Amino acid sequence: xxxxxQNSPSLSVQEGRIxxxxxxxxxxxxxxxLWYKKYPAEGPTFLISISSIKDKNEDGRFTVFLNKSAKHLxxxxxxxxxxxxxxYFCAASGYSGNTPLVFGxxxxxxxxx
Amino acid sequence: DTGVSQDPRHKITKRGQNVTFRCDxxxxxxxxxxxxxxLGQGPEFLTYFQNEAQLEKSRLLSDRFSAERPxxxxxxxxxxxxxxxxxxxxxxxxxxxxxxxxxxxxxxxxLTVL
Numbered sequence: 001x002x003x004x005x006q007n008s009p010s011l012s013v014q015e016g017r018i019x020x021x022x023x024x025x026x027x028x029x030x031x032x033x034l035w036y037k038k039y040p041a042e043g044p045t046f047l048i049s050i051s052s053i054k055d056k057n058e059d060g061r062f063t064v065f066l067n068k069s070a071k072h073l074x075x076x077x078x079x080x081x082x083x084x085x086x087x088y089f090c091a092a093s094g095y096s097g098n099t100p101l102v103f104g105x106x107x108x109x110x111x112x113x
Numbered sequence: 114d115t116g117v118s119q120d121p122r123h124k125i126t127k128r129g130q131n132v133t134f135r136c137d138x139x140x141x142x143x144x145x146x147x148x149x150x151x152l153g154q155g156p157e158f159l160t161y162f163q164n165e166a167q168l169e170k171s172r173l174l175s176d177r178f179s180a181e182r183p184x185x186x187x188x189x190x191x192x193x194x195x196x197x198x199x200x201x202x203x204x205x206x207x208x209x210x211x212x213x214x215x216x217x218x219x220x221x222x223x224l225t226v227l
Contacts, residue, residue, distance in 0.1 A: 101156070
């Protein structure tokens with residue numbers, strides 16, 4: 001039973017355009033959400049997070065939006081750059097973070113120059 | 114470099130052999146996590162420690178798996194009698210106990226069981 005779902009296995013975007021990666025979750029106990037980026041043969045690298053008390057968090061080119069009623073979050077990357085090409089994982093945890101994370105299967109983003 | 118380190122980075126073994134992996138967390142991080150990632154999947158939680166205490170184990174962690182963090186610093190993950198299904202990337206992460214933030218991941222150990 002997948003509690004965190006990333007329904008798009010891959011996404012291709014032109015350089016300079018917006019990349020939108022989506023994530024849905026089923027467990028209403030989740031209250032902290034994170035996005036990680038992963039290159040081949042490396043561990044996941046933290047990108048941005050959001051607590052359930054917020055609906056938006058921004059860090060440079062990265063913005064995460066949370067819609068609690070729809071149990072949906074999205075990561076926006078603007079403008080997209082070729083170096084953003086990687087696999088992006090959505091993760092969730094309960095109890096305000098710092099507990100085992102539950103990951104989605106990931107979305108492979110390709111930014112085309 | 115004060116990030117999470119893991120050793121070895123790659124391990125190839127024959128079925129039935131025992132293997133042990135090591136993780137060194139970021140200094141002063143009280144919590145240490147082990148995850149496993151297989152092809153096409155996201156990381157899946159195995160177990161975690163707060164200092165030397167093992168607080169939770171996933172049902173993925175069969176009896177052949179054991180993890181320790183004897184002095185609350187580095188941790189080891191041992192797999193006994195390896196099976197081909199154990200082939201995966203084993204990831205370690207650490208975080209400060211007080212933080213509601215991020216778990217910081219190491220580069221992982223890629224295990225191949227022949």
